[in-house]
Amino acid sequence: MLKIKLGQLLNSLSFALDAAENRYFNHSRRTAYIAYHIAKEMELDEIDIIDSYFISLIHDIGMAGYLSKYSVSHIHNDFNLRKKHCHIGYEIVEKVPYISKKKDYLLYHHERYDGRGPYGLKGEEIPLVAQIIHLADHFELFYLRQEEELNKLKDIDSVYKWIGKYRNKMFSNRLCDALLYALKRDKFWFDLTNSNINTVLQLIEPERDILIGIEDLHKISEAFSILIDLKSRFTYKHSQGISNITSKFTSFLGYNPLMIEKLTIAADLHDIGKFVVPISIIEKPDKLTSEEFLTMKSHAYYTKLILKQIDGIEDIAEWAGNHHEKLNGSGYPEKLDESTLTKEDQIIAIADIFQALIEDRPYRKGMSVKEALNILDSMTKKGELSRTLFLDFKHLVSHEEVLV
Ligand SMILES: [Fe+2]
Ligand SMILES: [Fe+2]
Ligand SMILES: [Fe+2]
The missing domain is CATH 1.10.3210.10 (Hypothetical protein af1432)
Incomplete structure (x- = not known):
């Protein structure tokens, strides 16, 4: 009987999805890595940890193809496009095994903690995994990617400052603290480099992968x-x-x-x-x-x-x-x-x-x-x-x- 590893499948498909987003190379993979570590740092149960990882790999699935004309940062800054790609993602996974049960995480991955997100969910009304993906996604795109160009990686003070702007507005305190904690490890930064991330993801708990x-x-x-x-x-x-x-x-x-x-x-x-x-x-x-x-x-x-x-x-x-x-x-x-x-x-x-x-x-x-x-x-x-x-x-x- 043919059995395929779902995590491995999503990881390789995420390469195609990232290419579709006007070449934000490894965006989904790096988001998945960050989300996984936030979830681990928060000591969530196993399912939520795996879901933070899996769903992050395809969090922008609604953007590929249909919205390939727009760049990722444009999507993230434009309210309507943000809402739209969440909804397309939610619909497209309707029949996808396992993921279909988690489609709310796709729908709400841009909700803000203060309730000013696309669907107006507020605080703990937003599913926790969706909150984690949102923070990981935002951090990847608007801190890591920008700072990388400036060669300021690993400057923990600047991360503190960056996170300080969003605390309790965009993201909950609890999530911000978990991210900051994860960032204290040198390994975290080494793993996130473009040359290492793919290999690193293959080493993340392959024994807990789901077989389909x-x-x-x-x-x-x-x-x-x-x-x-x-x-x-x-x-x-x-x-x-x-x-x-x-x-x-x-x-x-x-x-x-x-x-x-x-x-x-x-x-x-x-x-x-x-x-x-x-x-x-x-x-x-x-x-x-x-x-x-x-x-x-x-x-x-x-x-x-x-x-x-x-x-x-x-x-x-x-x-x-x-x-x-x-x-x-x-x-x-x-x-x-x-x-x-x-x-x-x-x-x-x-x-x-x-x-x-x-x-x-x-x-x-x-x-x-x-x-x-x-x-x-x-x-x-x-x-x-x-x-x-x-x-x-x-x-x-x-x-x-x-x-x-
Ligand atoms: Fe062809
Ligand atoms: Fe998104
Ligand atoms: Fe994204």
Whole structure:
């Protein structure tokens, strides 16, 4: 039975979420580390400690994709955007296992202790874990990140001053004291550096990680496919469309239910690396410069990099990350060829090309099914795609409704 570690999964997905926030590199990971230590310092029970950590990793999930045009600091300063990304996050995790039970922490992660936050909750009305995430988030973004540039890290007096401004207004005294206590340890600062944080998080209580099965992973991948699609109006149903095609194509090909589910998850997540590509490149109506094209191509690289960090889904990471590879070696980013590419890689590739062709793009209108099939046909003739698989696909598309 396939078991995946939820904390490990959220940690690697947080990389994609941070990239989506206009490159506040490691924002979620550092927030998670700080929140975890505040919770520990407060001697909360085990569940609250783990939740402070897990939920922090995805606390800004509502911002990725949909709000990728705005920068994080803009979100945090703008009242409406603050409220909006909390709410989108709350909705997007509706079906995500474990996290759905904790969605209030996402909704209220910008509430202020004095009641002047987006939803007007006050004092201890605000769930404690949400209060912790708020403080960790704010400290990461408005102290650590700013001071880091000024090279003033670890100046405890300046932290005291900074926290003094927010005491009993934004955050409770109890939380501020817990943070100050944690900050007294040198290790805390060393751990928080950009070069160490990822390794450090992998060492945080891996034995207490929560194990999830394939069905739960599928619910998470579906939520992420919606997020990925929200990134651009041209791809608003791209990943969801490909999953739908993949699931029909694989059952048509006679795969067993487990493989169908795994391939559909790969389809959901195949473009997760797109979070790393700026929206200005994704939606550029003109031809991309070679530099922009390289950035665009990096999305497939990031897809594999993100998914490969999750134990147990190495095959899914391969299928998803290889969706732009071609059998004759002309694809990207690894220039793989028929000696290593699998049938499963090709299934995702065919579904991706077909779905992309029938969608509108900034530089062209969506094609008809017939036109799209003609293009796939010519690609097989150039040796880019499997002819046998294409003929199966054509058979399926001509006899069944595969579009969403
Ligand atoms: Fe936020
Ligand atoms: Fe944040
Ligand atoms: Fe792609």
